[in-house]
Amino acid sequence: MSESVQPLPSSLQRSLDRFYEYLRSEKGLSLHTQRNYKQQLGTMAQYLAQLGLKEWSQVDAGWVRQLASKGMREGLKASSISTRLSSLRSFFDFLILRGELVANPAKGVSAPRKSRPLPKNLDVDEVGKLLDVTDDDPLSIRDRAMMELMYGAGLRLAELVDINVKDVSLFSGDIRVVGKGDKERKVPFAGLAKEWVGKWLKVRSGLANSDEKALFVSKLGVRISHRNVQKRMAEWGQKQAVSSHISPHKLRHSFATHMLESSNNLRAVQELLGHENISTTQIYTHLDFQHLAQVYDQAHPRAKKK
Incomplete structure (x- = not known):
C-alpha cells in the first residue's frame, strides 16, 4: 500500500502555486512541460517538508545536494536528476524575481555526469x-x-x-x-x-x-x-x-x-x-x-x- 501524500505547509505551497500560474500565463509553456515542473517540484517539496523545511528561504546548497543524492539512491538516471535540478533552478529564479530570495541555491549544484556507453567493439x-x-x-x-x-x-x-x-x-x-x-x-x-x-x-x-x-x-x-x-x-x-x-x-x-x-x-x-x-x-x-x-x-x- 503506497504512502499517502501529506499536504505541504501553506508557506511552501503558496510560492509553488504562484510559480505554476506564472508558467501558465506568462511563460506560455505546454501542458506537458507544466505538468512535468509540477510533478518534479511537488516531489522535492514533499521531501524537504519531511526534513522539517518551513520556508523556501531556508534552502541552501546543502539541501539541494540532498535532493540530488536522494534521486541517485532511488535509482534515477542522471538525465532525470538533471531535469529535477533544472526545474528547481527555474523555481528559485522566479522567487528571486519576486524578491523572496536573494540567491539561487541550486545554481552551484551539478547533476551527476551522464554515463557514455562505450561503442560495441568489432570482433x-x-x-x-x-x-x-x-x-x-x-x-x-x-x-x-x-x-x-x-x-x-x-x-x-x-x-x-x-x-x-x-x-x-x-x-x-x-x-x-x-x-x-x-x-x-x-x-x-x-x-x-x-x-x-x-x-x-x-x-x-x-x-x-x-x-x-x-x-x-x-x-x-x-x-x-x-x-x-x-x-x-x-x-x-x-x-x-x-x-x-x-x-x-x-x-x-x-x-x-x-x-x-x-x-x-x-x-x-x-x-x-x-x-x-x-x-x-x-x-x-x-x-x-x-x-x-x-x-x-x-x-x-x-x-x-x-
Whole structure:
C-alpha cells in the first residue's frame, strides 16, 4: 500500500502555486512541460517538508545536494536528476524575481555526469574484413594505414591526426604521440600497422605539400581533418560490407578489448591507451616501454607475422 501524500505547509505551497500560474500565463509553456515542473517540484517539496523545511528561504546548497543524492539512491538516471535540478533552478529564479530570495541555491549544484556507453567493439574477423583493402591508389593506401594504425596502436582520433612524420620510427617500431593534457607517450606498433605505414610513407610525397609535417594528409596536401578521417572510415565500413558503423573510436575500443582478452594485463593496456587511473584506491603502476612492447607483440592479433 503506497504512502499517502501529506499536504505541504501553506508557506511552501503558496510560492509553488504562484510559480505554476506564472508558467501558465506568462511563460506560455505546454501542458506537458507544466505538468512535468509540477510533478518534479511537488516531489522535492514533499521531501524537504519531511526534513522539517518551513520556508523556501531556508534552502541552501546543502539541501539541494540532498535532493540530488536522494534521486541517485532511488535509482534515477542522471538525465532525470538533471531535469529535477533544472526545474528547481527555474523555481528559485522566479522567487528571486519576486524578491523572496536573494540567491539561487541550486545554481552551484551539478547533476551527476551522464554515463557514455562505450561503442560495441568489432570482433577480430570483422576487423580483418574492414582492413582487407587491396586498392593501390595513394588515398586507399593512406586510409588502410590510418585504420591499421588506429587499431594497431589504439590511438585516439586527435592523436592520429596530430602525428608528424618525424614522430614515426619504422626501425624501432614506435610512435611518439601527444595525448590528453598534452601528455606525451611512446606507443609500439608492429606487423601490419608497421607494414602499411611504411607503404604510405613511400607514396605520401605524391600528395603532401613540400612543407607539410603531418604524417597523414588530405588530397589537398595538408594535414587531414578529424572529420575527413571519420568520413573515410565510415565509407570503408560500408564498402567492405562490415555490418556495424565504423568510427575511429570503435577501432580504438576494439584494440583495447582484443588486447585485454589476449594479454589479461590491464595496467599494460591502460598505458598503451594513455589512460590515467583516476581511482584513489588503486596505486598506478608505471610499466617501462620495453615491457609494454613485449606485451603488445605477444598479444595483438595483427602484430604477429603470418
